[in-house]
Amino acid sequence: MKGPYPEIQGGGSLILAWQVRTKRVLVVGGGEVAAGRIVNVLNADAQVTVVSPRSGLNDEVTYRVDQKQVDLIDRKFEPSDLDGVDMVLCAVDDPEASTQVYKLCKERRIPANIADVPPECDFYFGSVHRDGPLQIMVSTNGNGPKLANIVRRQIAANLPYNIGAAVQRVGILRRKLRKVAPAQDEGPKRMQWMSKICEQWTLDELCDMTEEDMEVLLGFYKPGTIPTLDEVRLREPDGAYDGPFLI
Template identity: 70%
Template structure:
């Protein structure tokens, strides 16, 4: 075994994940990144005196997008909670919430206090199913925004739509070849399809094109899109 064939460990990072929190219960104290968790289909409860609400939080409450408790945080608010986000001006109060979360093993993000965060939000770009996050591990949020904008400027404008089409094709393929033993072949064929077609090709595809393409799964072939459309027109 050659050591030089393995990447060097670089400590001090964080594990960047796409955390599925659909229907998870998220407690937001005072204010916070409400839109991030709403976009992830979480069940959000806001605890804050009404005079402490920022305009966006007040709007979300008015529209019924979150549950609302008009008072200061109480320890009982942590009952049956899966995640906590806080943005409280009082450092002592923030630390107390953090300690309670640690006792109950509830992951928490204490705004602007990196040592009291189990996770960071980073700077996020969203285009349909495509999500890109740049994290500085809490050290430079402004720099994360600058780097994220630079990345987005170089992304194709139709990337999100193309990914949606790929996702739809994968769903259809699982219906054509549902058996577990087909898994490796399904994966290998989708790799071929992803390599053979451009983002523009995927965006151009409709449901009938995908149905025709799936007829090439059994022989393990991937025709060019122009050839696929010609065959579709003949059928």
């Protein structure tokens, strides 16, 4: 009999937006897979160190090192490389060495991803679509990375062209709103009001919303009303309003 609440499926992963800004990430290896991992964590503003003989770096990783985007430890991995590290990404073609890295990470409780070895991963890298602040990840929980890439491309192809810009403008408005109503008990009202803005305004309107529009729009927060963009722009700089007030 089906219950009143969502059924538990099991076997999945807890998909999170992991904030690694300023965290220390160690990448073991310097080949193609390592290059992809490096891009992922650099995009998240992590502090990245690569441990690998320079002779084993591919062109992209060499470029990252030369541009000082990452630090290089020019030798093979040693256990002391884990000192002070917050995350480890291992991408070497040596199963025995990879397992050693994984075991050391488990002993030190450092989250680790061992490329192409799902049982030795505390987390997986999915296929990600990025459009400004918008990120969409598709994960197959280690079952089919290529299939995840295909699904991600299909999703991206059906997204509105301006969705990333709309998200960016909403983010600016949300930060302004928190300054207008910073109290913790305002949280539910802030969320409801922002939700209504996103539901009632089109993506084009959200993209077109200027900083001046936002300042006027915030004046509608206290009464909890949602004006149209046209109604927002009918307001004069001194606060006069030429259109009908919403209830």
